[in-house]
Amino acid sequence: MASKHAWKIELVPWDHMSPEHVQRMYDQRVACGWREQEVPLWVEAAKKGGKIFYWAFLSEAVPDREELLKKHTEKYPKEATPLRDTAAEIRLVPRQPTNAEFVPIGHVAVDIHEPEEDAKLGLPTTGTIWIHQLYISRALHRGGFGAGTMAKIETLATQDPMNAKIMALDTISKEMQTVSAFTDILYGEGEGQIPLPSVSNEDWYTKLGYNAFQREKNAFTSEPKQGVTVSIDLVYMKKVIA
The missing domain is CATH 3.40.630 (Aminopeptidase)
Structure with missing residues (x-):
């Protein structure tokens, strides 16, 4: 649709x-x-x-x-x-x-x-x-x-x-966007905090018709701020468009 x-x-x-x-x-x-x-x-x-x-x-x-x-x-x-x-x-x-x-x-x-x-x-x-x-x-x-x-x-x-024929994407897992231990690291705290999403990426893409088909723990390492690293868990999603 x-x-x-x-x-x-x-x-x-x-x-x-x-x-x-x-x-x-x-x-x-x-x-x-x-x-x-x-x-x-x-x-x-x-x-x-x-x-x-x-x-x-x-x-x-x-x-x-x-x-x-x-x-x-x-x-x-x-x-x-x-x-x-x-x-x-x-x-x-x-x-x-x-x-x-x-x-x-x-x-x-x-x-x-x-x-x-x-x-x-x-x-x-x-x-x-x-x-x-x-x-x-x-x-x-x-x-x-x-x-x-x-x-x-x-x-x-x-x-x-x-x-x-198929659109695919990967995004941060829902769990990492909803657990405070991760969100404090990924989005920061205090004045420099990046606003937390009102809905997880995974749920948002699901509403657009994408389906999760695979997950990967510790897919890559991110450094959201100097000296602080975190391993990112990914979810892979796809949608048939043609």
Whole structure:
């Protein structure tokens, strides 16, 4: 069933060759609280036709659009300056950028993994597309913009050149987002605390039609703050989209 929120969001490719786009990606990852140090790696991956990001921005059809943008930029003043659609390629496939201005309120990435990786997880080695690094401004949560972004990226992934049949993703396990011993480490405490999610990632993706099919303990180590590391448990989820 199509998302009732898809109309709220438009997508435009991240321009990994633009200093302004790269800086904005860094700023949004800092706001997200995860993996800002990986932005240079994503630039290099994009140059080779790998993982590609899309900016999410509010559709002109959103009735309170200007008020929402003000809410976003007041919380994140570094993001007040619009970007322009300047990406000249998507996964090495040329495109004609529009040069239109937009203010991204978040982003999402899609990638194609090696067939061996998909096979190891019991996924089809062709037609499986992965979603990564979904982020929506914390000033605009609970407005349906995350669901709208997911709906738009799913539709885009079914088209050339990706031709997705299954969307897959991995996310932090529900348990790690609901046990205080983990949340204090992952989200911080006091003035510097990142707001805790109102619903776990796993439950949120389940509501969007994704099904958990595998779990992995201690999948990778994260350093949420200097000198503090934690092993992250992942849940793998998938959804048939075509």
